[in-house]
Amino acid sequence: MSLLAIDALTLAIRGTPLLRGVSLALQPGQTLGLVGESGSGKSLTALAAMGLLPEGATTTGSITFDGRDLLRTPEPQLCRLRGRRIGMIFQEPMTALNPVQPIGDQVAETLRIHTSAPRADAHRIAAEKLARVGLPTDRIPPSRFPHELSGGQRQRVCIAMAVALRPALLIADEPTTALDVTTQMQILRLLKSLVAEEGMALMLITHDLAVVSGLADRVAVMSEGRVVEENATEPLFRAMCHPYTRQLFAASDHRPARTSLPLGAPLLQVDGATRDYALPRTHLFRRRPSFRAVSDVSLTLHQGESVGLVGESGCGKSTLTRAILGLEPLQQGRIHLDGQPVGPGMPPTLRAKVQVVFQDPYGSFNPRHRIARAVAEPFHLLPAPPRGAARRAAVAEALEAVGLTAADMDKYPHEFSGGQRQRLAIARALIIRPALIVLDEAVSALDVSVRARILDLLADLQTRFGLTYLFISHDLAVVRAITDRVLVMQSGRIVEEGPTDRVFDHPSHPYTRALVAATPRIPAHWVPAAPCPNAGVGQQG
């Protein structure tokens, strides 16, 4: 008998259908990967199984767990199931923990609300569970607060909380999406070993096909509120019966057609850049200690080149980016753009030569400005910006260059999807024809298929306008797709650089090797070779 059986589940929020007949089964001890893009309904399916749907959600169908239908189970009984029989962890470990409670208390709470364990016992077991997930008491005592831990450590605390009572089912909703690749690898290993040792079933929700390929026994692919394909992992990857699965697979590994431009003169030169941050004073009369975020970094970007900068969070790549944009002073070293010194006091005409596209397509637009105003914003850097009709013509041209239309300029940002907003951000960077565009995790927040199209756009724009790109990302696949040369940064230093393919295929520095090794990959021999043996098998809806 299945541990969890979801049958013909539909879900609508205020009349909008979001799940259209989802059926899934999960056996005890099995790992099911639930893959799909944002809006496919994979998180809602998980929340429905937890009985934690948002207000106003109406459902039909059934979710059978432990022999009862969760959709018809009253709330007090659901409370007794959650945390005891079903545990769940979420995507964002930075905010998933209560900031004002020690981690040990938060883990012990799971035990205390479900069992009659005395306080001391609950805390002792909590400490054991924390040690089990890799936070031993002597190094990370349970009295620590969440802000004293890294993202990976916080995710471990969340896991400890979810598995403290050895639930039969653990639901992990994008548990590693917010983490660096090496941390991701450790967390995935931890999940795998917990499943093996505790005999838990795991529902692993992710957008990343490579992640499920290494972990799941079965995979279900979701699209637009339906399960479009479901099978054991290896056969599913080998066959890829559904066109959507193939599309997802192609997009996740998409490399745009690029023509490398002939290298021009050096455009950006960074010589021995060092940036220190002052830390809080530890002693009233001593000098404030400092933290060296960027240490003696030198690099050169030539006109028409596309260079990647990779490294994990905290390695200093954002600080280096801000210094290159002239937003931060340096303690040592110099940065030159087109031969002129870059720094906080640089003239607007020099700033006009470098523009930036940030990660968050939602946060980087003022919601109360129309697109025409937002996209034309960099014009204030010019001594004689175009006005009136000329200005609108320039905005229209920039919008058309990124695949939008001139009619979009009178809309507001909320009328656009995430991918379209990232196009708008690129249009804004493009409008004053900069020589250098800095792309700071510019495609990291996008779904794989949207990401593939944005990468195509970037490749196309580079050829058309002879642009130079500095592409900052933690995602090695993306960097590989769009850059000629790559720099690997660790603890404020560039540890390796060279042509992208060579660095990733034959990494020489141990850190680069670790990064490459930690990147999840679909086994090469699983690539769909044979045509689908029996088209339609496992398809629904």
Add this chain to the structure above:
Amino acid sequence: MLRHLAERLLSLGLSLFAASLVVFAVIELVPGDPAAFMLGMGATPEAIAALRRELGLEGTPLTRYLSWAGGMLTGDFGISYTYRVPVSQLVLDRLQVSLPLAAYALLLSTVIALPVGMLAAVRRGSATDMAVMGTTQLGIAVPNFWFAILLVLVFSIKLRWVGAGGFPGWEVGLWRGIGALTLPAVALALPQASILARVMRSAVLETLSQDYMRTARAKGLSRRQAVFRHGFRNALIPVLTILGLQFSFLLAGAIIIENVFFLPGLGRLVFQGITQRDLVVVGSVVMLLVFAVIVVNFLVDIAYALADPRLRRPA
């Protein structure tokens, strides 16, 4: 935590010093000679000079500042020009009314506002929420002296539960003292509670949408348990700021209410001091209020650190 405490204490001392300079400078700058004012139109220059000496108005500004500030530190606030008694005596008498009144009002406002604000947040959009929002809007809009008069009409004149005003002193008994302060405290607490309830409501709403509340629910806590165990303390952080500001206001800002109820409080003392050009009284009371505000801010800072571990710097 200890370091945090020491830092806050140092900043407290520096703020007091800066404030004393400002207060002293302002008093120095006020035109007119207090001695001449006190002795009236017909005073002889000799008499004025003698009084000036007696009042400590002679000497360089530095020596006068030092003796004024030194006096403050030792509890010697000088002699009031008009009352002819030590200012410390006056202030002490008035504090016996003002301090309990402020504490009483603050207690009432907190006890009412926090649960009400929380309830409104948890039942957002319900009739309860709308009633709370409407009532608090009214509480902020209604002038508190008018509300005070209303209270007197109902509880003193109609129902005769408490006196209409005045303060019998604590000697006649704790309960009679508290009784005399009840209507003024209610009048003072109403607008404060209204503001606080709204702040609490929005602070709780803010925490309700946080990821850690979802985590708490995933652990098996009921909605109510999640709000109490994880929402309340996080919501308190913005509320503490408002509480600190309110206590400072209640201590000195009760002038109108003190007048409605004929209470001999600090507010009235300052008001009288200003109209009678009694600069010794004004300077001392202002300094005392500054001291109170700074100490309250200090306590709020400590409370922040207790409520929010992120503010406790690692040692």
